[in-house]
Amino acid sequence: MCISKKTCPVPFDQQPLNEYFSLKTSWFFSWSTLDNHEYIKQIFSIFCFFFILFIPFVLSIVSNYSFFQILILDTFVVNIVLILIFIRLYLGWSYIIKRLVSAIVFYEESGWYDGQIWIKSTESLTKDRLIGLYEVTPFIKRIQSSLMILLLSVILENSLYFLIK
Template sequence: MCISKKTCPVPFDQQPLNEYFSLKTSWFFSWSTLNNYEYVKKIVSIFCFLFTLFMPFVLSIISNYSFPQILILDTFIVNIVLILIFIRLYLGWSYIIKRLVSATIFYEESGWYDGQIWIKSTESLTKDRLIGLYEVTPFIKRIQSSLIILLLSIILENLLYYLIK
């Protein structure tokens, strides 16, 4: 999928399509490309892992609270960590989609001091925009939905925590 050097002076690793493929195959970003069942399964497994990881920490800090309050507090901490994970996912995919749909590409030839701008050809612009709109946009929408659900769960946890208190 590499564009030849004659038509594109951008280095291989900085071409938007190659950045997309490397992000799609990376360990961290690849699970946002899974089907819905596998995606939810991955989130639940990460949640369970973080929940058990933070439980001793919460128990060591808070000793005079009731068990439901401790569970809610642990869930709150895990949701904060999950929000940070989803923000990182969102930032990575939004960077890629901006480079895919943009008509110009900023790139560095050998270092930070010699940046150049390349104007995409019509063919590569069309291909990049199609990939951006039809492949990357669903990932971003899914991550946004997950962030909204996590934020709503944090609000619910706060309400539950103060109702139990």
């Protein structure tokens, strides 16, 4: 999938298509590319891991609260951590789609001081835009939906916590 050096002066690791494949196969970003069932299962397993991990933390902070309040507080903390994870996922994928859809690619040959600009060929631009629109956009929309659900659950948990209190 590498473009020849004659056609594209951009180093291999900085070519938008190669950045996409690199992100798609990385351990952190790859689970956002799973099908819906596996994606939800992965989020649930991450939630359970952090829920168990943060129970001692929440118990050390609060002591005179009911079991239900501690559960809500722990869920609140876990959802905040999940929101941070999803923000990182969103930023990574939005960077990639920006590079794929853009007709101009900024790259560095050997360091920050010698940046160059490459204007994509029509063929390369078409291929990159198709991949960006049909493969990356669904990941971004799914991450945005997950973020909205998490934000709503944080608001709900916050309201529920103060109702119980």
